[in-house]
Amino acid sequence: MTSPLLAVEDLTITTRRGRTLVDGVSFELARGSRTGLIGESGSGKSLTALAILGLLPDNLHASGAITLDGRALTSMDDRALCAVRGNDVSMVFQEPMTALNPVMRVGNQVAEALVRHRGTPRGEALDMAAELLGRVGVDEPGRRVRSFPHEMSGGQRQRVMIAMAIACGPDLVIADEPTTALDVTVQAKVLDMLSEQVRAASTALLLITHDLPLVSGATDDVLVLREGRLVERGPTRRVFAEPTNPHTRTLVEAVPPLSRPSAATGERPEPATRPPMVALESVRREFRLPRTRPLGPRDSLVAVDDISFRIGSGETYGLVGESGSGKTTVARMLMGLDTPTSGRITWHGLGDADPRAAVQMVFQDPMGSLDPRMRILDVVAEPLRALGIQGDQRARVEELLDAVHLPRDATTKYPHEFSGGERQRIAIARALAPHPKVLVADEPVSALDMSVRERTLTLLGELREEFGLTMLFISHDLSVVHEVCDRVGVLHHGRLVEEGPADAVLRTPSEAYTRTLVEAIPRLS
Amino acid sequence: MSDQVPLQLDHRRRRWRRTNLVVGALIVGTVVATALLSFVWTPYDPTAISGADALLPSWSPGHPMGTDAFGRDVLSQLMVGARSALFVGVLAVSIAVLIGVPVGGFAAARRGWVEDAVMRLADVIYAFPAVLGAILLVAALEPGIGPAMIAIGVAYVPIVARVTRGASLRVLELDFVTAARSYGRTPSFIFIRHVLPNIASVLIVQATVLFALAILAEAALSFLGIGTQPPDPSWGRSLRDAQTLVRIAPGLALWPGAAIALTVLGFNLLGDGLRDALDPRLEVDRS
Numbered sequence: 001m002t003s004p005l006l007a008v009e010d011l012t013i014t015t016r017r018g019r020t021l022v023d024g025v026s027f028e029l030a031r032g033s034r035t036g037l038i039g040e041s042g043s044g045k046s047l048t049a050l051a052i053l054g055l056l057p058d059n060l061h062a063s064g065a066i067t068l069d070g071r072a073l074t075s076m077d078d079r080a081l082c083a084v085r086g087n088d089v090s091m092v093f094q095e096p097m098t099a100l101n102p103v104m105r106v107g108n109q110v111a112e113a114l115v116r117h118r119g120t121p122r123g124e125a126l127d128m129a130a131e132l133l134g135r136v137g138v139d140e141p142g143r144r145v146r147s148f149p150h151e152m153s154g155g156q157r158q159r160v161m162i163a164m165a166i167a168c169g170p171d172l173v174i175a176d177e178p179t180t181a182l183d184v185t186v187q188a189k190v191l192d193m194l195s196e197q198v199r200a201a202s203t204a205l206l207l208i209t210h211d212l213p214l215v216s217g218a219t220d221d222v223l224v225l226r227e228g229r230l231v232e233r234g235p236t237r238r239v240f241a242e243p244t245n246p247h248t249r250t251l252v253e254a255v256p257p258l259s260r261p262s263a264a265t266g267e268r269p270e271p272a273t274r275p276p277m278v279a280l281e282s283v284r285r286e287f288r289l290p291r292t293r294p295l296g297p298r299d300s301l302v303a304v305d306d307i308s309f310r311i312g313s314g315e316t317y318g319l320v321g322e323s324g325s326g327k328t329t330v331a332r333m334l335m336g337l338d339t340p341t342s343g344r345i346t347w348h349g350l351g352d353a354d355p356r357a358a359v360q361m362v363f364q365d366p367m368g369s370l371d372p373r374m375r376i377l378d379v380v381a382e383p384l385r386a387l388g389i390q391g392d393q394r395a396r397v398e399e400l401l402d403a404v405h406l407p408r409d410a411t412t413k414y415p416h417e418f419s420g421g422e423r424q425r426i427a428i429a430r431a432l433a434p435h436p437k438v439l440v441a442d443e444p445v446s447a448l449d450m451s452v453r454e455r456t457l458t459l460l461g462e463l464r465e466e467f468g469l470t471m472l473f474i475s476h477d478l479s480v481v482h483e484v485c486d487r488v489g490v491l492h493h494g495r496l497v498e499e500g501p502a503d504a505v506l507r508t509p510s511e512a513y514t515r516t517l518v519e520a521i522p523r524l525s
Numbered sequence: 526m527s528d529q530v531p532l533q534l535d536h537r538r539r540r541w542r543r544t545n546l547v548v549g550a551l552i553v554g555t556v557v558a559t560a561l562l563s564f565v566w567t568p569y570d571p572t573a574i575s576g577a578d579a580l581l582p583s584w585s586p587g588h589p590m591g592t593d594a595f596g597r598d599v600l601s602q603l604m605v606g607a608r609s610a611l612f613v614g615v616l617a618v619s620i621a622v623l624i625g626v627p628v629g630g631f632a633a634a635r636r637g638w639v640e641d642a643v644m645r646l647a648d649v650i651y652a653f654p655a656v657l658g659a660i661l662l663v664a665a666l667e668p669g670i671g672p673a674m675i676a677i678g679v680a681y682v683p684i685v686a687r688v689t690r691g692a693s694l695r696v697l698e699l700d701f702v703t704a705a706r707s708y709g710r711t712p713s714f715i716f717i718r719h720v721l722p723n724i725a726s727v728l729i730v731q732a733t734v735l736f737a738l739a740i741l742a743e744a745a746l747s748f749l750g751i752g753t754q755p756p757d758p759s760w761g762r763s764l765r766d767a768q769t770l771v772r773i774a775p776g777l778a779l780w781p782g783a784a785i786a787l788t789v790l791g792f793n794l795l796g797d798g799l800r801d802a803l804d805p806r807l808e809v810d811r812s
Contacts, residue, residue, distance in 0.1 A: 336707070356708050356709045357708065360707070361703070361707055363700035368699040368700045369704060371701045371723070372723065379701075382705065383704075386710050387708055387709065430704070434708070
């Protein structure tokens with residue numbers, strides 16, 4: 001057997017206070033191999049990657065040995081490591097907007113690595129940058145080298161990141177959630193391209209992600225991390241087909257049916273027709289854009305274009321679409337936070353209830369949706385106070401915390417003391433406080449880990465039954481929508497392109513766009 | 526999700542900032558303690574004139590910082606002078622904060638042309654030199670520290686308003702504000718209950734820096750003779766009185782000059798240190 005490209009031996013990372021974040025992780029990567037490193041947030045997967053690059057924050061302490069091609073990275077000083085980073089090992093980050101320098105033309109950023117590590121003359125490096133951009137599938141690479149990051153779409157930016165990563169022909173590319181910030185249709189293309197590039201250059205790839213279907217298509221081997229420990233490893237196919245570790249099994253089981261290879265679940269019954277809760281009729285919302293130059297014309301952006309649909313009482317209606325398709329604008333109009341430019345929204349099922357109480361919202365980001373300076377009691381009781389609902393607030397809050405399975409002593413704590421999943425449950429408790437009839441959930445599980453996501457969805461399902469809620473469920477994730485929704489509407493550039501029972505639309509889409517979306521869903525292979 | 530680990534969290538910088546906070550707090554604490562002490566005790570009556578003791582050099586027995594041309598004890602004057610320095614700081618900063626915060630918050634909440642109008646007006650005021658405004662107001666009213674500091678405070682309103690607006694805009698975009706709006710909370714309630722607590726740290730830092738600027742402004746105005754009026758001692762006026770004597774008695778200029786420099790430095794260090802101590806983005810290892 002040839003010596004491995006990268007060997008990580010007994011890597012342990014601890015905080016100053018002695019908390020162990022990564023615990024005795026050892027693995028080897030062969031030249032040209034493609035390996036997935038999966039785990040939930042806090043499992044230590046990103047820290048492992050940072051440790052390989054010697055980029056751990058100062059307040060963390062790492063021990064163990066990391067050897068790249070026979071050289072011990074752990075004993076190198078900063079200067080020597082700098083020569084390794086970008087040249088022998090390079091990294092692709094999750095968020096291309098922040099990982100690229102916003103005031104530097106992308107061509108220069110790609111050329112930078114060549115000039116720095118290879119000593120290539122600048123002019124030549126720029127030509128090579130254009131060629132690299134072409135190879136990673138950036139449109140019109142000759143023109144794009146002169147673009148700034150903000151002038152490109154998320155997918156194009158991520159391609160630039162990958163061009164930078166492969167510029168010097170590294171031995172190893174570490175990609176940390178490289179497609180998480182991208183739309184589904186773009187995700188698949190970018191990942192295929194990355195996979196193809198590393199294979200062509202026989203570069204090793206370490207793909208870090210929480211998304212199992214994604215790993216299954218792009219890697220040969222997989223490592224599963226849990227709470228800093230390596231709990232399972234092996235060929236990707238084998239691990240996903242017959243997981244031996246209970247944690248891996250949980251992760252595999254959390255993969256929604258739509259992301260599974262065979263349509264194992266049976267046909268769902270056609271959702272029953274119900275009396276309407278709300279009806280949207282030819283709703284249109286235009287935003288006037290700021291002038292691009294003084295006294296110039298003001299363009300407008302049509303965010304929602306002539307949409308009509310109704311949601312039945314007690315139904316869960318899914319609204320899917322990629323970023324910018326107008327999903328959130330629809331939610332905001334239903335919440336009364338925005339008004340349609342034309343068209344009508346009519347509530348049929350609210351009776352004489354105050355819509356501000358009867359329609360409540362759950363947001364995507366569990367960090368931003370709770371005021372960090374308020375105690376949980378105040379957070380959950382706020383809608384009660386705002387709407388002047390009488391009664392014992394503390395009792396109501398405790399009842400709601402029970403309903404979302406949180407301990408009652410949470411009332412005295414602040415949001416930062418909870419994990420993302422717990423914060424999302426607090427947000428749900430707050431939404432339920434004023435006895436709503438309708439819940440508008442805008443990407444409620446997108447920011448959560450797979451297993452937490454599953455638990456949150458189950459909880460939402462329970463609560464829907466218990467309180468007879470009507471739900472508008474907005475998501476870019478088709479498999480999640482398929483799992484929880486009765487009916488679904490597909491938005492594309494502000495238009496409703498397809499609508500119908502969730503199972504039918506997502507299994508046998510009739511519109512071309514829906515088909516593209518469905519085909520782009522990463523599946524366990 | 527990936528583990529949110531900041532990539533270049535520089536620990537040395539943190540520790541350095543911690544030093545700033547401690548040193549700044551120590552200096553400011555000393556100034557405040559001195560000012561309070563001067564109410565109950567000073568080595569001599571700061572206004573007592575004594576021809577026999579005039580122009581004693583520094584380190585003279587009984588007068589560690591010497592005496593001025595009228596034989597007044599410099600140390601006692603400095604101690605009482607700390608009172609006026611702090612008084613003007615509190616007055617000017619209070620005015621700036623009490624007007625600037627609501628104005629900035631209003632602009633942030635309203636957006637559109639109202640915001641533009643308010644902020645452009647702030648720019649106009651900002652473009653006007655603070656000290657010049659103070660001189661005009663004093664000329665129109667009467668010489669004295671009160672009117673001068675009101676003018677300085679008003680001149681700082683745009684600074685506070687801008688900072689408040691910027692910080693508020695960030696908070697107003699967050700979902701908990703959207704949630705509050707969805708159940709009908711009024712903009713002013715949202716500002717007081719949700720925005721203010723979340724931007725307090727930024728405002729505290731800004732207030733500290735303005736405090737230092739106000740002390741400098743008071744010294745400058747008193748140096749010009751339109752700030753603190755005799756017989757109340759003031760560091761700026763002590764400097765002015767020392768001007769003609771700087772060759773024979775350099776200590777008269779050195780001591781108040783050092784007091785001003787040190788106090789301003791103290792407030793700036795404190796502001797810098799607080800900025801870091803209160804910045805939640807730098808709170809690591811907390812989850």
